[in-house]
Amino acid sequence: MSAIDAESEELARLRYEENTGWPRTRRAVTDFIRQRPLGAFGALLILVMIFSAVFAPLIVPYDPVQASFADLLLPPSGTHLVGTDPFGRDVFSRLIYGSRTALLVGFSASLVGSTIGLLLGVVGAFLGGRTDQLIQRGMDVLLSFPLIVLAIAVVAALGGGEGKLSNVIIAITIPIIPRVARVVRSSALSIVAMPYIEAARSIGTGSGRIMLRHIVPNVFAPFIIMATAFLGQAILLEASLSFLGLGVNEPEPAWGLMLRGAGMQFLERAPWLAIAPGVAISLAVFGFNLFGDSLRDALDPRLRTH
Amino acid sequence: MQRYVVGRLLLMIPTLLGVAILTFVVMRLVPGDIVELRYAGSGGSVPPEVIQNERHQLGLDRPIPAQFADWMSDVVRLDFGKSLWTDHPVMDEVRIRLGLSLELAVLATLLAVALAVPLGVLAATHQDTWIDYAIRIFSIGGLAMPSFWIGILMILVLLTLFHWAPPLLFTAFWDDPVANLAQLIWPAIAVGYRYAAVAMRMTRSSVLEVLGEDYIRTARAKGVLERRVVVRHALRNSLLPVVTVISLEFAFLIGGLVVTEQVFNLNGLGKLLVDAVAHRDYTLIQALVLLMAAVFVFINFTVDMLYVVFDPRVRYS
Numbered sequence: 001m002s003a004i005d006a007e008s009e010e011l012a013r014l015r016y017e018e019n020t021g022w023p024r025t026r027r028a029v030t031d032f033i034r035q036r037p038l039g040a041f042g043a044l045l046i047l048v049m050i051f052s053a054v055f056a057p058l059i060v061p062y063d064p065v066q067a068s069f070a071d072l073l074l075p076p077s078g079t080h081l082v083g084t085d086p087f088g089r090d091v092f093s094r095l096i097y098g099s100r101t102a103l104l105v106g107f108s109a110s111l112v113g114s115t116i117g118l119l120l121g122v123v124g125a126f127l128g129g130r131t132d133q134l135i136q137r138g139m140d141v142l143l144s145f146p147l148i149v150l151a152i153a154v155v156a157a158l159g160g161g162e163g164k165l166s167n168v169i170i171a172i173t174i175p176i177i178p179r180v181a182r183v184v185r186s187s188a189l190s191i192v193a194m195p196y197i198e199a200a201r202s203i204g205t206g207s208g209r210i211m212l213r214h215i216v217p218n219v220f221a222p223f224i225i226m227a228t229a230f231l232g233q234a235i236l237l238e239a240s241l242s243f244l245g246l247g248v249n250e251p252e253p254a255w256g257l258m259l260r261g262a263g264m265q266f267l268e269r270a271p272w273l274a275i276a277p278g279v280a281i282s283l284a285v286f287g288f289n290l291f292g293d294s295l296r297d298a299l300d301p302r303l304r305t306h
Numbered sequence: 307m308q309r310y311v312v313g314r315l316l317l318m319i320p321t322l323l324g325v326a327i328l329t330f331v332v333m334r335l336v337p338g339d340i341v342e343l344r345y346a347g348s349g350g351s352v353p354p355e356v357i358q359n360e361r362h363q364l365g366l367d368r369p370i371p372a373q374f375a376d377w378m379s380d381v382v383r384l385d386f387g388k389s390l391w392t393d394h395p396v397m398d399e400v401r402i403r404l405g406l407s408l409e410l411a412v413l414a415t416l417l418a419v420a421l422a423v424p425l426g427v428l429a430a431t432h433q434d435t436w437i438d439y440a441i442r443i444f445s446i447g448g449l450a451m452p453s454f455w456i457g458i459l460m461i462l463v464l465l466t467l468f469h470w471a472p473p474l475l476f477t478a479f480w481d482d483p484v485a486n487l488a489q490l491i492w493p494a495i496a497v498g499y500r501y502a503a504v505a506m507r508m509t510r511s512s513v514l515e516v517l518g519e520d521y522i523r524t525a526r527a528k529g530v531l532e533r534r535v536v537v538r539h540a541l542r543n544s545l546l547p548v549v550t551v552i553s554l555e556f557a558f559l560i561g562g563l564v565v566t567e568q569v570f571n572l573n574g575l576g577k578l579l580v581d582a583v584a585h586r587d588y589t590l591i592q593a594l595v596l597l598m599a600a601v602f603v604f605i606n607f608t609v610d611m612l613y614v615v616f617d618p619r620v621r622y623s
Contacts, residue, residue, distance in 0.1 A: 038439075141324035144599040144606075152564070153595075156583050157332045232450070239452055240565045244580065259455060264569070267462055274462060278455035286450035293446070 032298065039294020045287025053099040062090035064097040065251040073270045083272045085262045087251075091272065094253040095280050101254040102235045102284055104165065109172040109234040114227040116173075117180025122215050124181070125188035126207065136185075139178035150175045151237060155246045168247045172237045180226045184219050191218045221299040228295055232288035239281045255281045307614070314610065318603050325599040326381070329592050330374050333583075339366060340390045340586045364390060366588075377592065386593040391585045396593045399578065406476060407574040410490055410497070411559035417498035418505055419552065423541075425502075426509025426548070431536055433514060441506065448503025454565040457496040461569070464492070472571040493570045497563060501555050508551045512544035519543075546617055550609050557605040561598040 033040040052059055062068075062080075068088035076083040082091040120139070124132040142150070154171035158164070191197065192215065200210050241247035242256030250257065255277040263274040341360045345352040361367045365376070380387060386396040429441040464470040472492075477485040516522065517540050525535045564576035575594065582590040 038442075137320055137324065140321045141328060144321055144325055144602045145328075145595065152580065152583055153329070153332055157336045236452055240454065243452075243454060243565055244568065256452075259458065263458065267458070268465055271462055274458050278452065278458065281455065282447070282451045286446065289446050289449055 032294070036294040036298065038290050039298075042287045042290025042292075042294065045283055046291055049099050049103060049284055049287065052096050053103045056096050056100060060090070060093035060096050062093045064089060064093040064253045073266060073273075075270070076272055082276045083270065085258070085270075085273055086266060089251075091258070091276055094258060095255070095276060097253040098255045098258065098277065098280060099284070101165070101248055101252065102238060102281070105169055105172060105238040106231045106235040106284075106288075109169050109238075110176060110227050110230040112169075113173040113176025113234075114180045114223060114230060117177045117182075117226070118184050118216065118219070118223050120177065121181040121184030122188050122211050122219065125185045125192050126211050126215060128192075132185075135181070139181050142174065142178040143182075145175070151241055152244070152246055155241060165248060165252075168238060168241060171241065171246075172234050175237075176230050176234070180223070180230070183222050183226055187219045187222050188215055191215050225292065225296045225299060228288060228292035232285040232292065235281065235284050235288070311611070314607055318600075318607065321603055322596065322599060326378070326592065326596055327374070329595045330377070330588075331370070333586070333588055333591055334370055336586065338586055340364070340588070341366070343586055377589075381596070387589040389582075389587055389590045391582070391587040391590070396590055399590060400575070400593065400597065403573060403575045403578050405478065406490075406572060407560050407563070407576070409479060409486075410494055410563065410572070410574065411556055413490055413494035414498040414501055414559060415552065415556055417494055418501040418555075421498070421502040422505035422552075423509055423548070426506045427513055427536060427541055429506070429510040430513035430517065430540075438510075442510075445503040445506040448499045448506075451500070452565075453496045453500045454569045456499060457493060457566055457569040460492050460496060472569075474571060476573060489570075493563075493566050493572060496569075497559065497566055501559070504555060505548060505551050509544070509548050512547045513540050516540045516544040546613060549612060553605050553609050554602075557602040560601055561594065 032043075066089065068084075071080070071084045071088040073086055074080050074084040074088075080090050080092065082095065085091055085094070120135050124135040145153070151171040151174075154174055155167055158167040158170060197210060197214060200214055205214075238247055238254070239256030239259070242254045243260045245260060248254035248257055250261070258277040259274060262270070263277065267274055339361070341357050341364070344360075345357065358367070365373060377387070388395050389399050392399065425441050425445075429438045432438050461472060473489055477489060479486040513536075522535060522539055525539045526532070530539070561575040561579060563574060564580055566572075567574045567576045568580075575598075579591065579594045581587075582594060
């Protein structure tokens with residue numbers, strides 16, 4: 001093979017990669033794993049969780065809500081990996097199904113909350129003036145409610161405690177909005193001052209288009225970082241609300257709920273009931289935090305979220 | 307500067323007013339009110355006139371704007387009214403719990419600071435070594451584990467080892483300091499761990515940032531001992547963000563510990579709020595939320611002022 005052939009082959013490969021984007025993605029993934037082992041470990045935890053949520057029916061050995069009064073409070077064993085609860089339900093199966101609740105609440109609350117926060121932040125920064133003031137004051141009000149208080153109020157107002165998952169999600173979404181809006185607004189402010197925004201305006205680009213096409217893509221890094229950070233927070237908050245009896249209701253399998261009833265009541269007799277769901281919550285949040293941290297370092301080393 | 311301070315103080319008013327309106331309206335949108343809940347046990351045999359009459363006595367049948375105006379004119383005179391459920395003055399109800407919540411918050415803060423600052427500095431000065439990794443994993447674990455679960459685990463261990471269970475009654479510090487601390491130290495640790503984790507991460511990143519500054523190089527170049535460089539030059543200059551995080555967390559701790567209080571059987575402000583919501587005790591809820599928001603807004607303001615005091619580079623105008 002001549003040198004020219006080799007060169008054109010290389011060029012063809014590059015063009016292929018450029019068009020498909022695939023090997024580049026793969027390259028980015030392997031780089032991420034090599035440079036940020038902790039983040040990769042976090043991603044692994046998240047993948048395991050997504051896997052168990054998606055394939056829950058195939059994984060679980062027992063029906064998670066089916067009571068079986070012959071098997072009350074059995075300790076962990078070969079047949080019941082994490083034992084059974086006071087209704088004779090298999091704790092392992094409930095843990096696996098609980099990942100569905102956690103992920104559903106986590107993803108929807110943090111995505112919706114961060115997106116609304118993104119829009120409010122960008123609109124405020126771009127329009128400025130009175131609109132900006134109004135948005136900011138509104139966000140101040142939401143911020144000065146303690147997080148859990150806000151969530152309790154929303155659940156109460158929407159009539160939670162009836163097992164309505166959507167209410168729990170809304171309750172967790174609202175506190176996320178002002179926090180994202182504030183961060184996004186501050187990075188959007190520096191984008192708005194860029195010459196290319198002025199250039200876009202001078203050739204007659206509409207405000208909506210400038211915001212969507214020119215500002216939003218440039219504040220995407222903080223957006224993604226905040227969204228990932230709040231995923232873990234949302235899971236924690238859901239667990240707290242369920243623990244207080246304000247979140248998901250029995251017999252729905254949710255980790256916080258599993259800690260609430262039996263976990264506390266049979267603490268001495270059946271400690272696995274109190275230990276296992278907490279481990280699940282912690283691993284999930286741990287995974288999202290590790291991944292989010294590394295993502296932050298990779299995307300924007302100068303940005304710090306507290 | 308003076309104008310800035312006054313402006314900031316004035317800005318608190320619309321924020322707190324917003325909080326007040328939001329709480330007021332949201333609570334009245336919640337299905338059920340205190341009168342219904344009070345008779346909920348009697349199986350629907352209560353004649354509607356009685357319910358109407360009681361609502362009238364409490365003023366709950368008046369238009370919402372009128373109720374709000376009444377409440378506001380009382381609040382401005384610092385009169386928060388009586389709890390609808392217990393009929394005790396709201397301030398008394400709050401005062402009983404405030405001591406506990408405040409003490410727990412202070413204990414947790416002390417623990418968190420004692421842990422966070424040295425570990426954060428250590429992680430920063432040993433960046434990317436195993437010390438750094440160990441401290442970071444420790445702190446990220448604190449963020450991941452729900453404090454109420456740490457509390458449950460503590461009770462589990464104490465129960466099996468010492469047959470200790472959270473006492474049902476609260477012992478005030480001035481009655482019996484030892485019993486009081488024995489009761490509050492566990493929830494303080496459970497909460498303090500998470501709190502320390504947040505502050506530790508802030509300390510680490512803040513110290514790292516300052517260590518990259520020119521004046522650190524200057525200090526090293528003129529032969530200042532490394533210890534002294536870290537403590538006198540780096541730490542002192544990186545404390546402001548740490549103080550910010552600590553203050554904000556402190557504001558959250560007063561009243562935000564709903565779940566941990568539940569686990570440890572503590573009757574603090576968090577529990578008071580949850581009970582008040584369950585009873586639709588409007589006056590109590592409004593006063594509590596307003597109090598917590600005011601604490602938060604005020605601490606925020608104080609932190610901004612601290613910036614001016616401690617960092618001559620910061621100038622507000």
